[in-house]
Amino acid sequence: xxxxxxxxxxxxSDKKLRTKDLIFxxxxxxxxxxxxLIVVMGTxxxxxxxxxxxxxxxxxxxxxxxxxxLKVRKFGAAxxxxxxxxxxxxxxxxxxxxxxxxxxxxxxLVMIIGxxxxxxxxxxxxxxxxxxxxxxxxxxxxxRDAFLAMATEYYSADYANTVASFATGWLPVVQIGLAILxxxxxxxxxxxxxxxxxxxxxxx
Amino acid sequence: MDLVFNDTDKGIIKIDPRTKFFMFLASxxxxxxxFSDLGTIVFTAFLCVILGLCGKPVLAxxxxxxxxxxxxxxxxxxxxxGAPKVIVGILxxxxxxxxxxxxxxxxxIIIVKTTKISHFISxxxxxxxxxxxxxxxxxxxxxxxxxxxxxxGIRKAMAFRGISLSPAEVIKHPWRTIEYILIPMLFASIxxxxxxxxxxxxxxxxxxxxxxxxxxxxxxxxxxxLMVLLIAMVAVSIILGNMVKGGSTI
Numbered sequence: 001x002x003x004x005x006x007x008x009x010x011x012x013s014d015k016k017l018r019t020k021d022l023i024f025x026x027x028x029x030x031x032x033x034x035x036x037l038i039v040v041m042g043t044x045x046x047x048x049x050x051x052x053x054x055x056x057x058x059x060x061x062x063x064x065x066x067x068x069x070l071k072v073r074k075f076g077a078a079x080x081x082x083x084x085x086x087x088x089x090x091x092x093x094x095x096x097x098x099x100x101x102x103x104x105x106x107x108x109l110v111m112i113i114g115x116x117x118x119x120x121x122x123x124x125x126x127x128x129x130x131x132x133x134x135x136x137x138x139x140x141x142x143x144r145d146a147f148l149a150m151a152t153e154y155y156s157a158d159y160a161n162t163v164a165s166f167a168t169g170w171l172p173v174v175q176i177g178l179a180i181l182x183x184x185x186x187x188x189x190x191x192x193x194x195x196x197x198x199x200x201x202x203x204x
Numbered sequence: 205m206d207l208v209f210n211d212t213d214k215g216i217i218k219i220d221p222r223t224k225f226f227m228f229l230a231s232x233x234x235x236x237x238x239f240s241d242l243g244t245i246v247f248t249a250f251l252c253v254i255l256g257l258c259g260k261p262v263l264a265x266x267x268x269x270x271x272x273x274x275x276x277x278x279x280x281x282x283x284x285x286g287a288p289k290v291i292v293g294i295l296x297x298x299x300x301x302x303x304x305x306x307x308x309x310x311x312x313i314i315i316v317k318t319t320k321i322s323h324f325i326s327x328x329x330x331x332x333x334x335x336x337x338x339x340x341x342x343x344x345x346x347x348x349x350x351x352x353x354x355x356x357g358i359r360k361a362m363a364f365r366g367i368s369l370s371p372a373e374v375i376k377h378p379w380r381t382i383e384y385i386l387i388p389m390l391f392a393s394i395x396x397x398x399x400x401x402x403x404x405x406x407x408x409x410x411x412x413x414x415x416x417x418x419x420x421x422x423x424x425x426x427x428x429x430l431m432v433l434l435i436a437m438v439a440v441s442i443i444l445g446n447m448v449k450g451g452s453t454i
Contacts, residue, residue: 020401026346031389
């Protein structure tokens with residue numbers, strides 16, 4: 001009886017996140033957020049690139065995400081990444097925060113379907129995960145006037161007007177489309193890079 | 205690899221890590237929902253004073269210098285009517301972005317530069333948060349400076365080999381640029397992560413029992429005073445910012 005419990009405990013701890021996995025998730029979270037900030041700030045001065053940042057971030061950050069989930073291969077890696085992302089980018093606006101976390105959970109769900117083994121499902125899960133790039137813009141969807149006032153104050157009236165001309169009803173649809181497209185391209189790059197560099201080095 | 209954010213023993217005042225984290229959230233609120241110049245300036249000056257009191261006076265002076273130069277630059281930009289509009293527009297845009305994101309960056313610096321990671325963990329454990337929630341956050345804050353170090357290192361190494369990161373090159377060879385930056389950065393970071401994991405293992409973080417700590421963990425009077433001050437400042441500057449929305453700024 002006692003022995004049986006011990007065996008069960010071991011199985012459990014293999015499925016649960018260990019401290020090591022938590023460290024990996026936190027560290028990859030830092031890399032992800034820094035890269036995203038570099039991409040968004042590097043392009044943010046041009047309104048159309050700012051609107052299209054879900055695409056660019058998807059292309060650039062896919063490799064970081066894929067490495068993180070491939071290294072951990074348990075429930076929680078994508079969730080931690082999503083929570084860290086949400087807190088640093090959309091903590092000032094609650095709906096955005098909630099959407100970001102829900103999206104991370106959905107990405108976990110995709111990986112659960114692949115039982116944390118299927119490579120295809122790992123790749124697909126980033127396409128879901130990248131939808132969180134829409135969250136910083138929820139301000140623009142739901143509180144348009146406040147956001148434009150902020151853009152006027154931060155940048156200039158011209159900038160705000162350009163953003164406003166894009167910010168019509170179909171903007172969320174376009175940005176979700178861009179996020180999916182960017183993630184799809186990013187995932188292709190990620191799988192190539194991981195095969196070329198990290199699998200050969202025995203890291204994943 | 206040491207498990208220390210940075211040395212704190214020299215500081216005049218000691219602030220609880222929870223207060224510092226609260227400071228980060230407050231500055232996030234300020235950056236994203238207030239449009240008041242005055243509020244941002246007062247808040248940043250306050251953060252600089254705290255950074256100085258926490259034992260980093262030189263860094264605090266540097267940060268204050270950069271910030272007030274940026275603010276000065278921004279107002280001169282607004283006042284220069286004769287210059288070409290495009291240049292003024294771009295420069296004032298940049299200086300405004302720096303100015304408004306400064307409180308967030310500064311509060312991150314306060315967390316990273318003046319907190320021991322063990323202190324950080326034990327403070328949040330005192331809040332009865334499970335260790336599985338705390339560790340990713342601690343590592344996240346621990347890793348931000350590492351990533352930016354790697355970033356500057358990689359830029360230097362690439363410049364040495366004649367690979368440029370100028371916008372023209374990035375547009376010409378986007379895939380190559382991604383590969384040249386990402387791969388070294390990830391490899392270097394993965395090495396650091398492995399060392400960090402080994403260090404935590406050696407410190408017995410993997411065991412599921414309550415950890416004791418040498419650090420005294422308690423919110424003191426100064427923490428409560430700081431929190432009240434922070435809330436008051438953010439509230440006032442949000443109100444100020446909303447009052448002047450659309451009109452001239454204070």
